[in-house]
Amino acid sequence: MSVPELLARARDRGLTVATAESCTGGMVAAALTDVAGSSAVFERGFITYSNAAKLELLGVAPDTLAAHGAVSEPVAREMAEGALARSAADIAVSITGIAGPGGSEFKPEGRVCFGLARKGGGTRVETVEFGALGRAGVRRAATQHALGLLAAAVG
Template structure:
């Protein structure tokens, strides 16, 4: 399913529940929020997006402890989980997605190569994380991240 179709299904599902969502984005720089708000009527189900590209923004806007980032790095499971939890605490929503990764072409390492992305989702049922590694250039990694984030939101709806 392409991104626009995922958004339309997500919109229908959120509206049917009376739910709203928020995003907490690092490596995508607001592309998930942009995909959501490309849909007409998105104000009915999309509340806000946090673009927390820097570590300071993750701490200041989402409450991610600086010590957590220092201990694990920004691209990590604990930080993705904390970003998703921070978004649900800082917005009147029932569902959030967070992404933090290395989109490239620079910034990769042996432990976290280009294409490494950690996802976090927060719902009333709890929080979930997942790791993926996407191939391709920066645009391909970011597009795959948006697609997977949206699909993950759909999977976590009750």
């Protein structure tokens, strides 16, 4: 589904969206707001690149960050739920990952964790291993995947 279609379906269903982005640095919000009329659907975006921003703006628990690290499904869950709680949106998507270059044996380049939270509908999380596509490639792939999660959520 294209971004204009995603926005039209969300608008038709009366749904609003928030984003909580780390490694994509606002690319999902930019893709949504590139479309005229997106203000009917896009409620707000949080760019929480640092751990401090995740804590302060989204309410990610310090213990969660300490136990799992920023690139983890538990943090992606808390990011999505925090964006939902701190906005008037119906759906929130979160993205946290290793865009590269580099990474580690345990958290390689291209690993991105996503969260999708819905008001009254629970939260789902997943990890995608995009591989070493290079920084720009990982960020583009993560943006497209997050848009796909939103498209599925709006039906």
